[in-house]
Amino acid sequence: xxxxxxxxxxFKSRIAELLMSGSVGTPAWRGGRHFFSRRTPxxxxxxxxxxxxxxxxxxxxxxxxxxxxxxxTLDAVQPDKEGRxxxxxxxxxxxxxxVLYVIDVATGARVEGPxxxxxxxxxxxxxxxxxxxxxxxxxxxxxxxxxxxFHRRVYLHRVGTSTEDDVLIFGDGMKxxxxxxVSVSRDGRxxxxxxxxxxxxxxxxxxxxxxxxxxxRPELSVVQEGVDAQTGLVFGRDGRxxxxxDRDAPRARVCVTDPAEPGHDSWRDLIPQDEEAVLxxxxxxxxxxxxxxxxxxxxxxxxxxxxxxxxxxxxxxxxPTPGLGTIGGISERPxxxxxxxxxxxxxxxxxxxxxxxxxxxxxxxxxxxxxxxEVPPVRTEQVVYRxxxxxxxxxxIISPVDGEGPRPTILYGYGGFGLSMTPGYSASILAWxxxxxxxxxxxxxxxxxxxxxxxxxxxxxxKQNVFDDFHAxxxxxxxxxxxxxxxxxxxxxxxxxxxxxxxxxxxxxxYSAVVCSAPxxxxxxxxxxxxxxxxxxxxxxxEDPEQFGWLHAYxxxxxxxxxxxxxxxxxxxxGSDTRVHPLHAWKMCAALQHASSGDRPILLRNETEVxxxxxxxxxxxxxxxxxxxxxxxxxxx
Numbered sequence: 001x002x003x004x005x006x007x008x009x010x011f012k013s014r015i016a017e018l019l020m021s022g023s024v025g026t027p028a029w030r031g032g033r034h035f036f037s038r039r040t041p042x043x044x045x046x047x048x049x050x051x052x053x054x055x056x057x058x059x060x061x062x063x064x065x066x067x068x069x070x071x072x073t074l075d076a077v078q079p080d081k082e083g084r085x086x087x088x089x090x091x092x093x094x095x096x097x098x099v100l101y102v103i104d105v106a107t108g109a110r111v112e113g114p115x116x117x118x119x120x121x122x123x124x125x126x127x128x129x130x131x132x133x134x135x136x137x138x139x140x141x142x143x144x145x146x147x148x149x150f151h152r153r154v155y156l157h158r159v160g161t162s163t164e165d166d167v168l169i170f171g172d173g174m175k176x177x178x179x180x181x182v183s184v185s186r187d188g189r190x191x192x193x194x195x196x197x198x199x200x201x202x203x204x205x206x207x208x209x210x211x212x213x214x215x216x217r218p219e220l221s222v223v224q225e226g227v228d229a230q231t232g233l234v235f236g237r238d239g240r241x242x243x244x245x246d247r248d249a250p251r252a253r254v255c256v257t258d259p260a261e262p263g264h265d266s267w268r269d270l271i272p273q274d275e276e277a278v279l280x281x282x283x284x285x286x287x288x289x290x291x292x293x294x295x296x297x298x299x300x301x302x303x304x305x306x307x308x309x310x311x312x313x314x315x316x317x318x319x320p321t322p323g324l325g326t327i328g329g330i331s332e333r334p335x336x337x338x339x340x341x342x343x344x345x346x347x348x349x350x351x352x353x354x355x356x357x358x359x360x361x362x363x364x365x366x367x368x369x370x371x372x373x374e375v376p377p378v379r380t381e382q383v384v385y386r387x388x389x390x391x392x393x394x395x396x397i398i399s400p401v402d403g404e405g406p407r408p409t410i411l412y413g414y415g416g417f418g419l420s421m422t423p424g425y426s427a428s429i430l431a432w433x434x435x436x437x438x439x440x441x442x443x444x445x446x447x448x449x450x451x452x453x454x455x456x457x458x459x460x461x462x463k464q465n466v467f468d469d470f471h472a473x474x475x476x477x478x479x480x481x482x483x484x485x486x487x488x489x490x491x492x493x494x495x496x497x498x499x500x501x502x503x504x505x506x507x508x509x510x511y512s513a514v515v516c517s518a519p520x521x522x523x524x525x526x527x528x529x530x531x532x533x534x535x536x537x538x539x540x541x542x543e544d545p546e547q548f549g550w551l552h553a554y555x556x557x558x559x560x561x562x563x564x565x566x567x568x569x570x571x572x573x574x575g576s577d578t579r580v581h582p583l584h585a586w587k588m589c590a591a592l593q594h595a596s597s598g599d600r601p602i603l604l605r606n607e608t609e610v611x612x613x614x615x616x617x618x619x620x621x622x623x624x625x626x627x628x629x630x631x632x633x634x635x636x637x
Contacts, residue, residue: 011431011632012625018427019617021350022371026343029333030083033105035060036353037077041371044070044616048077048088050105060105061088070616071609078123080132081186081334085111085159087123087132094576094611100134102159112159119149122181126215127188131158133169135180143176149531149578150176154193156215167216169193170206177534184210185235186334190259191218192233198534199417201452202228207262223262230452235259237286237336238310242270244282249273251451254282254295254313270313271295277304278420278451283330284310285358287337292358294319294340296330300382300394301422301449303327305342307358319356320363322349326422341366346423347398348375348430376434377401380423385476387445388468391457394449395473396421397482398429399438408437408635409483411474415444415466416495417538418455428624437637438482442473444499459538461550467502474503474510486512489567489631493517494580494612501556501588504567513600513634514569515627518577518612521584523555524548529581557584560591565598568634572623575608582606600634 023046025037032053039046045063052058059065063072075089075098086105089098098121101113121135138151153171157163170193171180181194181203191208204225208218224231229247236242241262243255251274255267271279274297281296291310296303303326305319321327321344328343328351338358345351350373355366379401384392399407410432414421421441429439443449446458446466458466474490477483490511492500497519504514524542526532540547552558571589573582585604592602605626610619631637 010435011628012621014431014434015427015624015628016621018373018375018430019621020371021373021425021427022369023351024353024367024369025351026328026331026353027341027366028079028331030079030081033079033083035077035079035083035086036367037074038367038370039617044618045073045614048074048086050079050083050086058108060086060103060108061090063090066090067092070618073614075614076121076123078125079105080125080129081127081188082129085125085129087112087125089118089121091119093609094574094613094615095578096611096613097578115157115163120179122183124182124184124191126184126210129159131156131215133157133182133184133191135182136163136166146528147176150533152178152180154180154182169218170220171195179534181232186237187235190233190235191215191220193220194232198537200537201230201418201455203230205231205233207233207259209259221262224264227264233262234282234284236284238291242282242284243267244279246452250453251275251277252279254279254293271308272313276300278448281330283332283340285332285336285338285340286310288358292316294330294356294358296327296342298420298422298449301396301420301443302382303422305330305356307361317361320361322346322352322354322363324423325349326424345425347380347396347425348378350425376430378430378433383476383480385472387465387472389465391445391465391469393443393445393469393472395440395442395476396423397438397440397477398433399482400433400436405438405482406484406487407482408487408632408637409440409477409489410437410631410635411440411442411470411477411488411490412496413442413444413466413470413473413490413492413499414494414496415442415446415458415469415499417446418448418452420448422449428628431624432628432631432637435632435637437632437635438477440473440477440482442470444469444473446495460540460547463539463550464554466499467506467554470499470503471507471510474507485510487635489513489515489635491515491517491627491631493519493572495520497521497580497585498523498556502554502559504569505556505559505561506554508564508566511567513631514567515572515631516569516585516588517572517627518574518580518582519556519571519584519588520580521555521588522557523551524558526584529583530577531579557588557591560588560595562595563597564595566592566596566600566602568600568602568630570603570605570627570630572605572607572627574610574612575606576611579612603630 020041048061100115117137124133155166205223206220213219231245234242254271277297277299325346350369353367571585
């Protein structure tokens with residue numbers, strides 16, 4: 001049970017206990033093997049395993065074995081199509097500068113690498129494991145110093161040969177901020193390449209038939225180009241091409257066509273757009289007399305899976321799920337079959353892997369997170385409130401099961417890049433609620449909870465909608481008695497750091513404490529640092545006079561005013577963050593310290609040898625404990 005210890009230790013020890021649940025990842029099936037990740041209670045990082053056909057389990061990649069300091073993180077993995085080789089990518093100290101290696105699955109011997117400059121690179125294996133397509137940045141010697149994070153290209157690499165002999169496939173002469181996707185169909189016949197300008201919610205897409213052109217010189221045909229939509233392809237074992245797209249369908253749909261005619265004019269709806277739910281994923285189970293498609297949806301941020309006839313799209317039923325939570329990607333065997341696996345979590349259940357059998361229609365637990373933890377009882381409800389312009393917005397409120405408000409409350413949000421805030425196991429949230437607080441998560445515009453229209457209602461010229469939604473959430477919590485302004489704190493990181501930075505400058509009287517993590521705060525100059533140049537498709541660019549106006553109007557750094565009593569604020573930044581430079585928080589912290597007329601502290605927590613993303617469990621515990629302790633002190637928990 002929760003122990004009333006000294007303030008810092010009380011949160012630190014409890015968060016550590018709750019994180020002893022460990023974690024488990026969805027399996028990938030290749031040949032006679034399957035691959036998955038698992039973190040046991042005593043481990044700092046998840047370990048990647050292979051399981052042979054006879055059930056023998058072997059460690060393939062253990063970040064702590066590679067680096068006992070805990071500073072090395074496993075960024076990505078991709079087994080080849082036969083399950084004989086594994087490509088994996090690691091980085092050190094949080095810099096996310098992924099280095100690629102290939103190992104022999106049977107022996108663990110390294111057969112390739114290191115190959116550097118592979119940040120955010122997909123790996124697309126050709127059959128036989130002799131070659132793969134991947135994405136790599138140009139050498140730093142070939143580009144200006146301030147552009148070294150950009151200039152990606154798609155290459156073909158043959159295992160065992162020098163990267164100097166890699167064949168350039170795609171990307172020359174295109175925008176320096178482009179990101180590329182690349183994949184090869186299960187049978188090795190079809191190559192798919194996509195290109196997005198930075199994080200834009202649209203992509204160009206090409207395919208090549210490798211039976212009529214060579215892997216080194218694929219003859220690419222346009223699927224879509226210059227279209228304001230996101231589209232991806234799955235080449236079915238039945239010979240049909242399945243198209244997952246939000247073109248003419250902001251909540252997304254699945255279409256079918258002939259791979260030989262992949263263009264939009266030939267698409268036919270199989271799973272039409274739903275009026276409420278966002279279509280997020282699908283899997284094909286064709287090892288049945290009547291093949292089916294499993295379709296994953298999020299309905300107001302809650303996940304569900306439906307079952308459809310593969311030929312007609314007719315809805316046949318639903319996949320039973322453990323509760324009202326979040327479902328990870330649905331996976332099936334590449335060769336087909338009747339089984340599917342998916343991850344599941346909610347606010348009180350650590351990640352688990354569920355197994356669905358289409359023959360029986362039953363879902364059973366396939367693998368649980370390995371640690372046994374005592375999770376406190378909490379009450380979770382989803383409420384609807386009205387924003388400034390009358391838009392209905394949803395919010396998840398997690399609170400103690402006993403007693404009523406008002407209570408010290410943390411309001412969290414993100415509101416950007418089409419990312420959805422969905423239920424999930426969080427040691428920090430549980431520790432806070434167990435201590436008597438309330439935790440609220442707002443599904444703001446700019447996210448993806450209600451589809452692409454919802455995202456676009458909070459980007460570019462519409463960014464102020466996100467902040468208005470957040471202020472309205474705070475007002476709702478106060479007006480309904482959940483909390484008071486003296487007990488209300490806000491928290492956000494990255495784009496969410498921009499959110500709470502704007503909130504504290506626009507409505508300083510509404511919030512008593514702020515935790516602002518790895519934030520964007522100088523929106524006039526954000527493009528000049530880190531990966532900022534890839535985000536002007538989300539925020540706008542200061543190079544354009546009209547867009548400069550949008551940015552300057554809400555840029556938190558530029559909206560600091562003297563003689564204002566600002567909330568108690570803690571900035572947390574990370575020395576190896578190559579996405580969002582810590583300078584944003586450094587400048588903002590200094591500006592607030594200078595300008596604030598109140599006596600509440602403005603503090604900076606600067607952490608070295610970690611970055612924007614993955615980190616070891618012990619470093620996670622330290623950060624979470626410090627931020628909760630700060631909020632508890634200033635909210636009266």
